[in-house]
Amino acid sequence: GNSVTQMEGPVTLSEEAFLTINCTYTATGYPSLFWYVQYPGEGLQLLLKATKADDKGSNKGFEATYRKETTSFHLEKGSVQVSDSAVYFCALSPVHASGGSYIPTFGRGTSLIVHP
Amino acid sequence: DTGVSQDPRHKITKRGQNVTFRCDPISEHNRLYWYRQTLGQGPEFLTYFQNEAQLEKSRLLSDRFSAERPKGSFSTLEIQRTEQGDSAMYLCASSSGTGVTNEKLFFGSGTQLSVL
Numbered sequence: 576g577n578s579v580t581q582m583e584g585p586v587t588l589s590e591e592a593f594l595t596i597n598c599t600y601t602a603t604g605y606p607s608l609f610w611y612v613q614y615p616g617e618g619l620q621l622l623l624k625a626t627k628a629d630d631k632g633s634n635k636g637f638e639a640t641y642r643k644e645t646t647s648f649h650l651e652k653g654s655v656q657v658s659d660s661a662v663y664f665c666a667l668s669p670v671h672a673s674g675g676s677y678i679p680t681f682g683r684g685t686s687l688i689v690h691p
Numbered sequence: 692d693t694g695v696s697q698d699p700r701h702k703i704t705k706r707g708q709n710v711t712f713r714c715d716p717i718s719e720h721n722r723l724y725w726y727r728q729t730l731g732q733g734p735e736f737l738t739y740f741q742n743e744a745q746l747e748k749s750r751l752l753s754d755r756f757s758a759e760r761p762k763g764s765f766s767t768l769e770i771q772r773t774e775q776g777d778s779a780m781y782l783c784a785s786s787s788g789t790g791v792t793n794e795k796l797f798f799g800s801g802t803q804l805s806v807l
Contacts, residue, residue, distance in 0.1 A: 579733075609795065618695070618782070618798035619734070664733050678724070678747060679796060681733035 577602045579665050579682035587688045588655055596650040596685045598639075598665035606667040608632075608641055608648040609679070613662045622650075622663070626670075660689045693717070695799035697783050703805045704773055711769045712802045716785030723766050724796065725758055726782040734782055740766060773806045780804075 582597040600606065607626045611619040623632030628643035637652045648665060665682040696715045704710050716723050721742050726734035737756065739747040742763035755773075760766040770777055780803050784796040 581733075611796075611798075616800075618800045619784075619796075620798065621795040624795060666733075678736050678739055680736070681726075683731065683733045 577680045581682035581685050584686035591654045594652040594655045598648045600667050604669045606669050609666040611664040655689045657689045662686050697799035701803045709771045714766045714783030720785035720787045722786045724784045728780040775806045778806045
């Protein structure tokens with residue numbers, strides 16, 4: 576079956592530090608990959624996505640590259656801010672030529688805490 | 692675009708009672724998903740609708756759970772004879788996916804269920 580594995584949190588950083596949150600996946604077919612972010616008291620919202628191998632998704636200074644050879648989609652940001660404190664979820668959505676489920680599967684989430 | 696709304700935000704009930712949650716998706720979205728999220732975990736898939744048709748249900752979904760989406764608009768999720776293990780955040784999401792690809796999901800803020 577499909578699964579997503581994320582590094583355990585919390586990840587605690589000082590402002591302006593470099594961020595990496597690891598994500599690896601197992602899937603049949605050729606999934607699309609996503610990072611969602613959940614700020615305190617809010618619903619999940621899409622941060623970025625990539626739909627094929629070697630694609631790089633980016634948004635708000637965050638980046639992630641779809642690495643098919645290592646089945647990974649690690650999230651990075653060069654300089655984090657206090658406002659980036661949130662829970663980050665890696666997700667995959669299978670893409671099938673015909674039939675098959677494409678229900679999105681989520682990782683368990685990684686909490687990021689950024690201190691001033 | 693008013694976003695995905697869920698009602699109520701919080702529900703406290705006694706074990707054995709029935710509860711019903713409502714989700715109003717973004718109006719033009721044809722796909723609607725229910726997920727469940729417990730503390731420290733990612734969203735876990737429950738069921739999925741395309742328009743008014745319920746196309747997939749998780750094997751984890753017991754017979755006490757039922758969902759409807761009459762006329763392909765809002766959806767309701769009912770839990771009968773609630774148990775303490777049902778305590779969780781129930782998330783609704785919608786999307787306008789077409790064909791074989793799956794677009795990003797738009798999430799509501801969730802309904803937090805506490806079963807005493």
